Amino acid sequence: MPAPGKASRKLSQAVVIVHGMGEQRPMDTLRGFVQAVWSYDRARAPFYAHVADPANPGGEKINRSWITPDSRTNSHELRRITTPYDVDGRRTDFYELYWADITQGTTRGRLAAWVTNLLWRKPADIPRDARGLYVVTLLAVIAVLGAAFVLATSAMQGHISWTTGMLVTILASFVVWSVDRFGLPYFGDVAAYVRAEAATVEKRALVRDRGLTLLRRLMMDDGYDRIVLVSHSLGSIIAYDLLQILWADFRPRKLEAARDKARLKAIRAIDKATLKSDDSAWPDKLDDFAGFRRAQWELYRQLRASDADHPLPWKISDFVTLGSPLTHSEFLVTHNLAEFRRGIAERLFSACPPIADTAAGGTVLYQEGRGRWGKPQRAVHHGAVFAATRWTNIFDRGNGWLTGDPISGPMAENFGPGVENIQVELRGSLGRVFTHRLYWSLKATGVEVAATAGTPRSHIGVLRDAVDLGRKLEPSQAAPTTPARR
Structure with a gap:
């Protein structure tokens, strides 16, 4: 029996975060x-797990955690951060899927090819929400090409003074240096991963293999009963790909009517919200989103x-995206919205709610054969990962490229319409200027925009609710409901 005041011990949960683009450490x-x-978040830990902050011993106490070696990531550079038992009697292990080292070395030519592909399309194929991205990219290309031209011809400009020529050369060199210093480390990652092309296939495979190795080990670890996959920026595209690949292997199969009543009942509840894959428009919202x-x-x-009968469990309950470019998928991943929707219908991409097995709608199930005693067996199709995984997307939409993310x-x-989209308004040291990296910043301030009920949450409160360490929907789960604190 647990000691008085202590919750009974439960299986652990794992939170895996996939970092974004750039030269991450x-x-x-x-x-x-x-x-x-x-x-x-002191409400998540019992009082005896509150300790002084080593970085600020005289300040507010924090929840204890440890950094421990772990072999699941296949890297001695990375560690697992683990917690003591929380107020619900559960431990949480935090992992990072680190991939920045794999995409190093992107060439100017690869970046130029990706940018050219991005810009070379009809105006009608540029979605409204991506027009700002398109214009900024176009202006940047014009600036770089102009700088390169000036740099190449400055030596032949005998009709201008030496001082003017030197200034022009310095400015042009600075633009070219900026491409190498900032363009390649950041957007080079995007060019190396986003689109499947001959020049990117190898790096894409290496990134995915590392992620799949980690997630498969966690999935098959009997010490965990839940995994939360959190991703930021370009990492959300990587995480989305990993979810689809894993679901194809771990999805429920060989379901029989008598033996698997509970699973089939849960699947039929999902069937009420499935989308059609024909040409009909999707609903703007679900009748019963909750x-x-x-x-x-x-x-x-x-x-x-x-x-x-079902040796492969599915443990990824939640997918959380922060500052995700997936919102521009029809522009970044495919050529236009029609091509992206075709990918959904062909199950190259997964929708939320999932599309039905038939174009006219209905169930995500299909019959895949018969069992040992001749009983019909059914399976959930491989494009229905969001039948069993909730998707929460947190974003900061500002004024074009001047503010927000x-x-x-x-x-x-x-x-x-099955994705929970939550808009926040973030402010950092530069105010509202480019808030892309502030979603979990304790130094930033942020507030939920258009809260559906009650007082708007802070950006940290929104993040904590999305990760949901307290498992609000778990039966008999007495999760604390105190507001988030910094």
Whole structure:
């Protein structure tokens, strides 16, 4: 029996964060994220787990955590951050899927080829929410080409003074240097991963293999019954790909009517919200959005435990995207919205809610054969990962490229009305200027925009609710409901 005042011990949960683009240092993203969702959320830990902050011993106490070696990441540069048992009797392990080292070395030619592909399209194929991105990219290309031209011809400009020629050369050199210093490290990652081309296939495969190795090990670890996949920026595209690949392997199969009643009941609840893959328009919103989210959680609960008939469990309950360029998928990943929707219909991409097995709608199930005693067996199709995984997307839409996070945005148009889109307004040391990296910053201030009920949450409160360490929908789960604190 647990000691008085202590919750009974439960299986652990894992939170995996996939960092964004740029020259990331191992564990930098992970440390900051853990501070936001665990260390400074004192309501999540019992009083005896509150300790002085080593970085500020005289300040507010924080929740204890440890950095421990772990072999699952296949890297000695990375560690696992683990917590003590929380108020619900559960430990959480935080992992980082680090991939920046794989995409190093992108050439100017590869970046130029990607930018050319981005710009070379009809005006009608540029979605409204991506027009700002298109214009800024076009202006940047014009500036770089102009600088390169000036740099190449400055030596022949005998009709201008030596001083003027030197200034022009310095300015042009600065523009070219900026491309090497900032363009390649950041947008080179995008060019190396986003689109499948001959020059990118190898690096894409290496990134995915590293992610799949980590997630498969966590999925098959009996010590965990839940995984939360959190991703930022370009990392959200990587994480989305990993989800689809994993679901194809771990999805529920060989379901029989009598033996798998609970699983089939949970799947039928999802069927009420499935999308059609024909030419009909998707609904702007679901009639019962909260009910759909509950149904996703229930199906995850039914699938998270393995047995002799179903040896592969599905444990990823939540997918959280922060500042995600997936909002521009029809522009970045495919050529236009029609091509992206075709990919949805062909199950190259997964929608939320999932599309039905038939174009006219209905169920995500199909019959795949018969069992040992001739009983019909059914399976959920490989494009239905969001039948059992909730998707929460947090974004900061500002005034074009002047404020907010222009990379981010809502997901409904591309991925369906089952994604919970939450807009926040972030402010950092530069105010509202480019807030792309502030979603888990404790130094930034932020507030939920258009809160559906009650007082708007802080950006940290929104993040904590999305990760949901307290599992609000878990039966008999007495999760604390105190407001988020810094």
